[in-house]
Amino acid sequence: MQPKILVIGATGTIGSRLCERLLVEKADFMAMVRNPLKAKAMNEKGMNTVVGDLDDMELLMDAMEGIDKIFLLSVTSPDIPRLQGNAVRAAKTKGVRHIVKVSVRGAATDAHFNIARFHGDAEQIIRDSGIPFTFLQPHSFMQNLFFDAKTIREQNDIYSSLGTGRIPMIDARDIAEVAYMALTQHGHEGKSYYLTGPQAISYEDIAGELSKRLNRKIKVIPMTLQEEYNQSVSAGLPLWLAEDMKIVNGDYSLGKGREVSDDVENVTGRKAIDIGQFISDHKERFK
DSSP states (O other), X not given: OOOOEEEESTTSHHHHHHHHHHHHTTOOEEEEEXXXXXXXXXXXXXXXXXXXXXXXXXXXXHHTTTOOEEEEOOOSSTTHHHHHHHHXXXXXXXXXXXXXXXXXXXXXXXXXXXXXXHHHHHHHHHHHHTOOEEEEEEOXXXXXXXXXXXHHHHXXXXXXXXXXXOBOOBOHHHHHHXXXXXXXXXXXXXXXXXXXXXXXXOHHHHHHHHHHXXXXXXXXXXXXXXXXXXXXHHTTOXXXXXXXXXXXXXXXXXXXXXXXXXXXHHHHSSOOOOHHHHHHHTGGGTO
């Protein structure tokens, strides 16, 4: 008998892809959503939805009735430990047998930047609950390049503060696929997977692949960490998150965080998507 799965964070970059995969495979799952319009759109695709909110314990308890496994993902904010902690408490009460949580590279309760501490605290809550878990700790998403699409389209430029730093960016589709495997197969309990692309790449590498796939020259425009910070704050990014990005990108510019993992291939049985394939699949976004 297949497990009944609750997908929390079903409308995001990873969660939406996971739901599509579960639907194709005819898995027994529910997508937890807050927005009725998004729920309607998912229902029209043949997905079952349930109203839920990580800030509402009563709704969470109702959503987890009869659930065996949960996929746990919430918006990046200082509330991650509290909101995901609510989900863990509801899961414990309802007898959930496995939590697959999307975390972040470097997650730890004593991490040197906020996002990793928030996720580290949430991981600890899950460990303390005694519920079997699988933690997915991805590197920077290739999908973050969509934020650069405007300057790529209009200026043939991509801006970066990483200098010659290389990082093994990962396609969110691979994260969703690992999540699918962890939710539907045995043997992933108690594991933490560090998820990366197949190689560490620089922004010059990215510009080269963009140039090749778009048939026009794309240049890297260097910027300082402070310039990037100022730009982020001006665009409305919360100060704590802009500061985190400054710390993390500073690490990357110094060659930290370039380690490549085989976890995607080990779990899925295929190599992780590379940057060339990602750009080819999404080149309309950059034209």
